[in-house]
Structure formats: structure tokens, C-alpha cells
Amino acid sequence: MIKNILLTIEYNGKDFAGWQIQPESRTVQGEVERAVSKMAGAPTKVEGTSRTDAGVHAHNQKATIRGDFGIPTEKIPMVLNRLLPGDIKIKAAEEKEEGFHARFSCKGKQYVYRIMNTGEKDVFAAGTYCFIESRLDEKLMNEGAKAFIGTHDFKAFMAMGSTPQKTTIRTIYDASVVRSGDLVEFFVTGDGFLYNMVRIMAGTLMEVGSGKREPKEIEQIITGKDRAEAGRTAPPEGLYLNEVYFEARAYDQR
Amino acid sequence: MIKNILLTIEYNGKDFAGWQIQPESRTVQGEVERAVSKMAGAPTKVEGTSRTDAGVHAHNQKATIRGDFGIPTEKIPMVLNRLLPGDIKIKAAEEKEEGFHARFSCKGKQYVYRIMNTGEKDVFAAGTYCFIESRLDEKLMNEGAKAFIGTHDFKAFMAMGSTPQKTTIRTIYDASVVRSGDLVEFFVTGDGFLYNMVRIMAGTLMEVGSGKREPKEIEQIITGKDRAEAGRTAPPEGLYLNEVYFEARAYDQR
Numbered sequence: 001m002i003k004n005i006l007l008t009i010e011y012n013g014k015d016f017a018g019w020q021i022q023p024e025s026r027t028v029q030g031e032v033e034r035a036v037s038k039m040a041g042a043p044t045k046v047e048g049t050s051r052t053d054a055g056v057h058a059h060n061q062k063a064t065i066r067g068d069f070g071i072p073t074e075k076i077p078m079v080l081n082r083l084l085p086g087d088i089k090i091k092a093a094e095e096k097e098e099g100f101h102a103r104f105s106c107k108g109k110q111y112v113y114r115i116m117n118t119g120e121k122d123v124f125a126a127g128t129y130c131f132i133e134s135r136l137d138e139k140l141m142n143e144g145a146k147a148f149i150g151t152h153d154f155k156a157f158m159a160m161g162s163t164p165q166k167t168t169i170r171t172i173y174d175a176s177v178v179r180s181g182d183l184v185e186f187f188v189t190g191d192g193f194l195y196n197m198v199r200i201m202a203g204t205l206m207e208v209g210s211g212k213r214e215p216k217e218i219e220q221i222i223t224g225k226d227r228a229e230a231g232r233t234a235p236p237e238g239l240y241l242n243e244v245y246f247e248a249r250a251y252d253q254r
Numbered sequence: 255m256i257k258n259i260l261l262t263i264e265y266n267g268k269d270f271a272g273w274q275i276q277p278e279s280r281t282v283q284g285e286v287e288r289a290v291s292k293m294a295g296a297p298t299k300v301e302g303t304s305r306t307d308a309g310v311h312a313h314n315q316k317a318t319i320r321g322d323f324g325i326p327t328e329k330i331p332m333v334l335n336r337l338l339p340g341d342i343k344i345k346a347a348e349e350k351e352e353g354f355h356a357r358f359s360c361k362g363k364q365y366v367y368r369i370m371n372t373g374e375k376d377v378f379a380a381g382t383y384c385f386i387e388s389r390l391d392e393k394l395m396n397e398g399a400k401a402f403i404g405t406h407d408f409k410a411f412m413a414m415g416s417t418p419q420k421t422t423i424r425t426i427y428d429a430s431v432v433r434s435g436d437l438v439e440f441f442v443t444g445d446g447f448l449y450n451m452v453r454i455m456a457g458t459l460m461e462v463g464s465g466k467r468e469p470k471e472i473e474q475i476i477t478g479k480d481r482a483e484a485g486r487t488a489p490p491e492g493l494y495l496n497e498v499y500f501e502a503r504a505y506d507q508r
Binding site: 086128 | 264266268377378385
């Protein structure tokens with residue numbers, strides 16, 4: 001029986017050239033398609049919600065697969081996990097109605113950007129955090145992050161040379177910065193994100209946290225719509241796709 | 255002033271083709287030589303104690319460098335850490351007498367082999383543990399490990415096709431297996447190790463832990479001196495060079 005299955009996928013992006021399949025490169029989509037096709041006994045496409053960049057991680061990427069897998073849906077994660085490398089994990093599989101699609105049915109996403117705020121190297125955490133030695137003021141960063149909330153034109157937070165978009169207006173439902181010990185996390189939830197938007201937001205907030213900018217400048221940067229006014233693009237290793245929402249505004253308030 | 259410096263180095267071996275420098279490959283020695291040469295302003299050799307294999311980690315690899323570095327010895331770790339990638343850390347630098355050499359002055363080493371004994375994947379720990387799903391009996395493994403202690407001919411625990419050695423006799427000062435939750439660790443301390451010796455010991459102990467062999471077989475395998483009688487070579491990702499000793503038997507009893 002043909003089923004339309006939604007997978008929840010966790011991955012460590014460190015050793016991947018990103019989500020999207022590419023010839024000659026190790027990609028998450030490529031590895032998952034290989035495993036799903038092996039399970040199905042036939043070439044099977046995997047459609048992900050978010051095309052995360054090289055080095056970017058996911059706790060809960062979502063992807064749809066369609067086919068006759070000949071096994072109960074609840075057994076799919078176990079079968080795929082054995083076919084997949086150690087840095088990709090299938091956390092769940094659930095049947096969805098015909099026409100449901102991981103990308104087109106998506107109503108919102110939450111990202112988290114993780115900064116390890118210490119001068120102490122941790123070789124086993126390399127590639128899974130952004131390490132920043134100088135002390136960041138998370139209260140100022142949180143104050144700055146609040147300016148992102150709402151419906152705005154985020155043109156200033158889109159990478160130069162991005163594929164032109166129909167609109168650069170996006171709605172951010174929530175944004176906050178919290179510290180636990182040396183770990184500083186920037187959570188941001190919205191209906192959609194422009195190319196490199198979270199990394200430019202994070203880079204700008206780091207400049208606020210280190211005292212190079214004031215929190216109130218964030219609002220001015222949004223209004224100015226000029227990429228050159230925003231901060232640098234934070235490196236990919238700190239970024240995690242945290243949640244994907246398929247119901248409008250059914251998001252986790254943090 | 256020319257100084258002979260001993261470095262203590264930690265690294266995550268996951269993305270390295272091992273310690274030893276090789277053209278076209280990312281190696282720990284290659285990265286450290288590049289950083290040390292940059293610091294010295296002149297090509298400088300780095301001599302390590304142990305040539306760890308591809309994928310093998312170190313908490314305390316030791317290496318000697320000789321030169322006029324023009325900075326106080328205590329500043330060397332900070333300078334090198336900034337020149338090195340995130341997966342290599344210089345933990346310490348100390349001046350040693352002329353003629354002291356990381357490899358030739360070494361009197362003993364401790365390795366630890368780490369097994370994550372769970373069926374639950376951890377994508378962020380991939381490549382830094384050996385994941386084994388079926389429950390291992392660490393008491394039986396510990397009993398088996400005790401048979402390694404003493405001076406024995408460890409020919410059965412040397413990889414086939416290894417470079418011929420003057421002798422395959424080695425002294426193991428201590429060997430034990432301990433569990434903390436899902437983590438099972440095999441510690442082994444000796445005056446020297448044959449090629450793949452710890453990984454073959456670990457693979458054999460895993461067969462004891464899963465009930466495929468009895469602990470008393472270890473002694474028989476040592477006596478038989480036949481590689482085919484020992485277990486499989488455990489994968490590199492579980493292996494860590496834990497300590498290096500420069501005084502005879504000045505080792506940590508675990």
C-alpha cells in the first residue's frame with residue numbers, strides 16, 4: 001500500500017555539505033535517499049522542509065517520503081537508522097494524508113543559534129557550537145532580539161546575491177537569547193526565513209553582546225533594509241533547525 | 255634561545271587520517287607542524303609519542319618541538335591554540351632537558367576504549383564512541399581483562415601484516431573494564447603496544463561481554479599466539495590515547 005510518510009530527522013551537520021543532494025558531496029538528503037531507497041527496494045525521493053547549509057545541524061528536520069515500504073510505519077525509524085551513518089538519526093515516522101508535503105505544508109520553523117562563550121577549546125564539541133572567547137552580555141542580546149518580533153521587511157538580514165524572493169517580508173513570532181553557564185542560545189521562531197537570515201541575526205546580536213552595537217540599533221537596521229548595516233554572518237556550526245510547524249502559529253513559545 | 259619543549263595535545267580524531275603526516279591528507283601532526291612552524295617563523299618538526307591511526311582520539315598525546323620560539327614557554331599553548339583548528343587543543347607546554355624525546359623517552363602509555371552501550375543513536379557523539387546496541391556484561395569483560403596483566407607475548411593481539419617487531423613481548427601493568435550508565439570503558443596501561451593491540455583486546459573483550467566467549471579464553475588466546483584465535487579488531491572511533499608516562503611504571507592504577 002502506498003503511504004505518504006513524514007520523517008523527523010536529527011543530524012550533526014559538521015561532515016555534510018548541507019541538506020540538499022549534490023553529486024560528489026556527502027549530503028544529508030543524499031544519505032537519507034540512499035537508505036530509504038534501499039528500504040523501499042526502489043529509488044525513492046526524500047523531500048525536506050529546510051535546505052540547511054553546509055555545517056548546519058538539525059534536531060527536528062522534517063521530510064516526506066511516498067511509497068510502499070512493506071513494513072509497519074512504526075518500524076521505519078529502526079530500519080532506516082541501521083542503514084544510515086552515525087551522524088543521522090530518524091527520530092520518528094508518521095503517516096500523513098495524501099498531498100501533505102514537508103516543504104509546502106510547513107507553516108513555521110524555529111532555529112536555535114548556539115554560542116559556547118569560553119576561551120577554553122573543547123575538541124569533542126568542535127563544529128557543533130560557535131566558540132566566542134570574549135564575554136557576551138546575553139541581557140543586551142535578548143533586548144536586541146525582541147526587535148525582530150513581528151511582521152517586518154527583513155531585507156537587511158538576507159545574504160547579498162540571494163535568489164530574488166517574491167517578498168522579503170516575514171513574521172517572527174518569537175525571539176530570545178538565554179544563557180546557561182557558558183552556553184548562550186538565540187531562539188527564533190517565524191513563518192519563514194530568508195537566505196542566511198538567522199546567521200545574520202545571530203552575528204548582529206553577537207555585536208550587541210560584545211558592546212559594539214546597542215540593542216536599539218536592531219530596529220534601525222530592519223527599517224534601513226540595507227544588508228551592509230547588519231552584522232556579519234555568524235558561522236554555520238552554531239546553527240540548528242530546532243522545530244518545524246505544520247499548523248499556523250502552533251509554535252513553542254520560549 | 256633554543257629550547258626543547260614537550261607539548262600535551264588533545265584531539266578529536268574523527269576528521270583526521272591519523273597522527274602521522276601524509277601529503278594530501280588532514281593529519282594531526284601535519285596541522286601541529288603547520289602551527290608550530292608559523293609560531294617559530296621557520297619549518298619545525300613535531301615528534302609525537304604515538305602514531306595514532308585514522309579516527310583514533312587523544313586526551314594527552316605528547317610531542318616534542320625544538321627551536322627558538324621567542325616567547326615564554328607558558329604562552330605557547332595559547333598561541334598555538336589560535337593557529338590550530340577546533341579539533342586540536344594544546345593543553346600544556348613544558349621545557350625539557352636536551353635529548354628528551356616524546357617517543358624515545360616514553361616508558362609507558364594508557365589507552366581507554368569507550369563503548370556506548372545503547373541502541374539509541376547520538377548524532378553529536380558519532381565518531382567519538384563505539385556504539386554497541388546489545389547489552390554487554392562489564393563484569394565478565396573486567397574478569398577477562400585481568401588476564402592481560404603481566405609480561406606476555408602478545409603476538410595473538412597484533413594485526414596481521416604488521417611491520418615485524420624485534421619482540422612481541424610487552425608488559426601490561428593494569429587492565430580493567432568499568433561501566434557508568436551506558437558507557438563501558440576498557441582501560442589498559444603498559445610499557446608499549448603492538449599495532450592494533452588495544453583494538454584487538456577491546457574487540458575480544460566485547461565478545462566476552464556479549465557471551466560469545468568466556469573470560470578464561472583470554473589466557474588461552476595469549477598462550478596460543480595466533481591472531482586468528484583473538485576477536486575482531488574493534489573500530490577506531492572508540493580508542494583514546496589517555497596518558498603517556500616518562501618514568502618507568504609511574505602510571506595511574508585504574
